[in-house]
Amino acid sequence: MRSLLAFAAFVMLPAAAAAQAAPTDQQRAQLESLRAEVAAQIQLQAYDLVDELVYGWTQQPPFGLDTPVVLAGVSVPVGFGSGMQALIESHFASVVISNPRSRVILSHCPQCTALVIHSGAKATIVARGVDQPEALAAAGALAGSRHALFLDFEAEGASLVLRARITGLEPSLPIVHAKTLSTSTASPALLRTGDRLKSSAEAHQEYVDAINGLSSFVAPMRIAVRSYAQGDEPLSVPPFIWVQAGFEGAFTQARSWTGGISVGYSYAPELHNAFLIQGRIARLVSGTATSLTRPDLYIFFAASAIDVRGVDAAMFREDVPTPEDIIAAAEGDDPHQAFGAFQIGLETRVKNRIAVGVFLETMPTKNDAPSLGSYVTFGAEFQTAGAEVTFCF
Amino acid sequence: MTVYQPLTSLQKPTALERSTTTFAGQRILLRCIADKNGEYMTPADSQRLCTRLGSLFSGQGAQVDIAPSRGGGAPEPTGGLRPDLVIELTTRRTHEENPPFMWAVCVLTCSIVPAYREVSIAQDVSIRDADGFELASDSLQARFVEYVGAGIWAVNRSLDLVVREEKDHLTNGAAERDFSRDFYRQVNQLAFNARVRANVLRSFEPPPGPPKKPGGGNP
Amino acid sequence: MLLALPLLAGYDPLPHLFTSKDDARNMDCRRISQAEANALYPGRIPEPAGRTMAGSTRDVLVCRRRFVRLGERPARDEVILTSLRETASDIVQAAVAQAPAGEKLTWHVDAFYPSIEVSAKIAVAARTELAERGHRVSDRVPLLAAGDIAVLARLPAAESYAGACTRYFAEGVLKDGDAFLGIMIVDSRETQLHAGVCVRGEWSWFR
Numbered sequence: 001m002r003s004l005l006a007f008a009a010f011v012m013l014p015a016a017a018a019a020q021a022a023p024t025d026q027q028r029a030q031l032e033s034l035r036a037e038v039a040a041q042i043q044l045q046a047y048d049l050v051d052e053l054v055y056g057w058t059q060q061p062p063f064g065l066d067t068p069v070v071l072a073g074v075s076v077p078v079g080f081g082s083g084m085q086a087l088i089e090s091h092f093a094s095v096v097i098s099n100p101r102s103r104v105i106l107s108h109c110p111q112c113t114a115l116v117i118h119s120g121a122k123a124t125i126v127a128r129g130v131d132q133p134e135a136l137a138a139a140g141a142l143a144g145s146r147h148a149l150f151l152d153f154e155a156e157g158a159s160l161v162l163r164a165r166i167t168g169l170e171p172s173l174p175i176v177h178a179k180t181l182s183t184s185t186a187s188p189a190l191l192r193t194g195d196r197l198k199s200s201a202e203a204h205q206e207y208v209d210a211i212n213g214l215s216s217f218v219a220p221m222r223i224a225v226r227s228y229a230q231g232d233e234p235l236s237v238p239p240f241i242w243v244q245a246g247f248e249g250a251f252t253q254a255r256s257w258t259g260g261i262s263v264g265y266s267y268a269p270e271l272h273n274a275f276l277i278q279g280r281i282a283r284l285v286s287g288t289a290t291s292l293t294r295p296d297l298y299i300f301f302a303a304s305a306i307d308v309r310g311v312d313a314a315m316f317r318e319d320v321p322t323p324e325d326i327i328a329a330a331e332g333d334d335p336h337q338a339f340g341a342f343q344i345g346l347e348t349r350v351k352n353r354i355a356v357g358v359f360l361e362t363m364p365t366k367n368d369a370p371s372l373g374s375y376v377t378f379g380a381e382f383q384t385a386g387a388e389v390t391f392c393f
Numbered sequence: 394m395t396v397y398q399p400l401t402s403l404q405k406p407t408a409l410e411r412s413t414t415t416f417a418g419q420r421i422l423l424r425c426i427a428d429k430n431g432e433y434m435t436p437a438d439s440q441r442l443c444t445r446l447g448s449l450f451s452g453q454g455a456q457v458d459i460a461p462s463r464g465g466g467a468p469e470p471t472g473g474l475r476p477d478l479v480i481e482l483t484t485r486r487t488h489e490e491n492p493p494f495m496w497a498v499c500v501l502t503c504s505i506v507p508a509y510r511e512v513s514i515a516q517d518v519s520i521r522d523a524d525g526f527e528l529a530s531d532s533l534q535a536r537f538v539e540y541v542g543a544g545i546w547a548v549n550r551s552l553d554l555v556v557r558e559e560k561d562h563l564t565n566g567a568a569e570r571d572f573s574r575d576f577y578r579q580v581n582q583l584a585f586n587a588r589v590r591a592n593v594l595r596s597f598e599p600p601p602g603p604p605k606k607p608g609g610g611n612p
Numbered sequence: 613m614l615l616a617l618p619l620l621a622g623y624d625p626l627p628h629l630f631t632s633k634d635d636a637r638n639m640d641c642r643r644i645s646q647a648e649a650n651a652l653y654p655g656r657i658p659e660p661a662g663r664t665m666a667g668s669t670r671d672v673l674v675c676r677r678r679f680v681r682l683g684e685r686p687a688r689d690e691v692i693l694t695s696l697r698e699t700a701s702d703i704v705q706a707a708v709a710q711a712p713a714g715e716k717l718t719w720h721v722d723a724f725y726p727s728i729e730v731s732a733k734i735a736v737a738a739r740t741e742l743a744e745r746g747h748r749v750s751d752r753v754p755l756l757a758a759g760d761i762a763v764l765a766r767l768p769a770a771e772s773y774a775g776a777c778t779r780y781f782a783e784g785v786l787k788d789g790d791a792f793l794g795i796m797i798v799d800s801r802e803t804q805l806h807a808g809v810c811v812r813g814e815w816s817w818f819r
Contacts, residue, residue: 397627398625398641400641400642401640405690406690488671529804536626586803589806590804593798593817594819
């Protein structure tokens with residue numbers, strides 16, 4: 001395949017870009033919705049970075065002793081509002097208070113973050129208190145607090161970056177501690193809760209352990225109920241209750257594709273003995289990988305071979321059972337029907353352990369069975385509707 | 394039907410609008426290096442690319458020379474005049490995929506299920522001054538997936554005609570147009586950045602004049 | 613089947629039926645080796661097979677969505693902010709190399725950029741980077757008198773920064789032992805940052 005740069009060589013040079021039309025109301029609404037979604041994502045990632053920062057302080061405290069520090073400012077990414085600022089401040093305060101080993105003690109200093117006017121011989125300066133510590137000292141407002149903490153968040157492409165610095169509240173404003181943390185493509189997947197801080201490596205190992213706990217192969221045990229639509233005849237097929245067992249494997253690490261084979265048995269006294277063998281393939285539709293925290297939704301397709309013996313088998317005949325057929329059955333000459341069936345269904349699975357599903361099934365060779373109707377006709381007649389519960393071992 | 398996806402740098406916003414005087418007074422030497430085996434960028438293609446880029450810069454006031462494709466080293470002055478900027482473009486193929494089984498499926502389904510070929514390329518752009526000092530560089534990476542199949546073309550063509558806005562069209566050469574637009578925009582911006590950087594690093598002094606001929610006198 | 617193609621392939625950021633070109637352009641994608649991808653995403657990418665054919669390499673295309681969609685912020689701001697960490701690191705590394713060897717300097721940093729918010733981000737990034745590298749950094753921004761600022765603002769870039777540097781030291785705002793790192797743009801049409809260092813009243817451009 002020739003490089004498309006060659007195509008670029010032949011394509012006309014682009015004209016100057018036309019001015020963009022103003023966004024419509026619908027586009028604005030969509031943008032607002034996207035912004036809200038992004039803000040939520042940023043907030044969660046920001047919390048994670050704050051946790052990481054405080055965890056680092058518990059391992060390597062910025063101070064030798066417990067030190068009062070004023071939270072002088074939290075700045076959010078350019079283009080975002082101050083609502084996120086308040087949320088991050090609250091979260092930071094709660095994490096720091098819960099982790100006294102960090103040696104950082106949050107201190108209350110309203111004058112530090114307020115505007116202060118300082119008149120001197122040379123000039124009158126209007127600035128925030130933390131930017132003019134000499135003014136605060138003159139006003140006696142620095143009692144207890146000698147350090148100010150600044151947290152700066154910025155969205156840099158696909159990464160959120162936290163820059164934290166602690167400044168000494170003295171005339172030269174020296175930065176005594178600085179740390180940059182980032183969520184980036186290099187960060188491994190984490191599994192961490194806010195109430196028990198752990199390092200990235202520990203959190204990642206927990207995640208890996210949780211993933212590895214999900215085996216690629218399982219043995220599903222399934223209880224299914226098949227209900228048959230009534231046909232033209234007054235006699236209808238009763239529901240069949242099946243018990244199935246088999247093996248299932250995942251084709252991919254993410255368990256986005258699974259396939260399996262199972263055998264099943266159904267029994268109703270005096271009515272039927274039935275066997276089936278089924279092959280099934282399922283595709284994850286609720287994401288690109290199975291989730292550790294929420295149920296997964298699969299769509300599945302299955303093909304079955306079903307063998308029914310007993311009085312109920314007569315209901316699957318394509319001709320109407322005669323009284324002689326029924327008498328013969330009563331005398332022990334069991335009717336017998338074998339046919340194929342195709343299923344389509346949805347299954348909700350939780351942590352690869354328990355699943356609930358519903359399905360429709362079509363028996364192509366039984367379209368003319370007078371005892372069978374169809375629930376849905378969509379390309380094929382779906383004579384069977386069912387539900388199932390699966391336990392995976 | 395080819396679909397284009399910018400991977401890195403090609404989708405970066407740019408602040409430069411084209412005008413006839415952006416590169417006024419600048420001498421630019423272009424060098425487009427073909428790949429060694431000529432599999433995906435033959436020497437002829439690379440020269441055509443340089444010619445197009447030359448048009449881009451000359452349309453903005455620059456004097457453009459195109460060097461034969463050759464790698465590395467400090468550029469020699471062309472026609473006795475040192476270039477202000479030397480722009481070197483090298484193409485690399487970073488990924489290629491062409492699964493045979495999809496072709497079999499395509500044939501069996503009479504092209505309803507498409508076959509596909511996927512290529513990712515990196516266009517490395519390096520801009521230097523006349524002394525070889527690098528002023529700007531970037532790697533513009535893109536991914537192209539070429540689908541072969543009547544079904545997928547028909548579906549997307551219908552969507553283009555009925556549903557999609559023009560900027561979202563996927564058929565009728567959209568990939569080539571989008572890639573060209575992104576590529577030229579990024580190279581243009583990069584060259585401008587390099588020009589300003591060269592100015593700054595000279596502390597805004599005018600660039601040195603052409604080398605004097607032996608025996609004195611102006612060229 | 614056609615509609616399900618993206619479904620069959622897993623989520624592919626390529627523009628298609630369910631992904632617009634805008635969505636594709638707002639992804640930050642790069643190719644990494646399968647081993648690296650398995651380390652980062654163990655639940656999604658399997659470990660590479662023990663035996664691989666000689667010369668064969670499998671790679672994975674990893675895409676992450678940008679936090680802020682392209683077009684939400686002005687173009688130049690977006691480019692500057694997207695590469696801020698890398699730019700700050702490069703600038704600081706070069707600035708430190710410019711400083712006189714063997715001297716323990718206290719660094720002051722300021723950014724000169726049309727947007728105040730972005731200017732603050734640039735300055736914070738550089739200060740944090742300097743402090744993390746173990747240098748003495750002051751959070752105080754050196755200020756000149758209003759009259760000096762009014763004059764310097766009217767000068768071209770070639771003269772204004774050098775002039776400001778001279779005034780900092782002449783007015784005693786900066787002293788021996790201080791260094792000032794200035795980060796700015798020179799032309800509104802560029803998407804890169806320049807930088808210079810002011811030491812003992814002498815300004816030098818290095819980026």
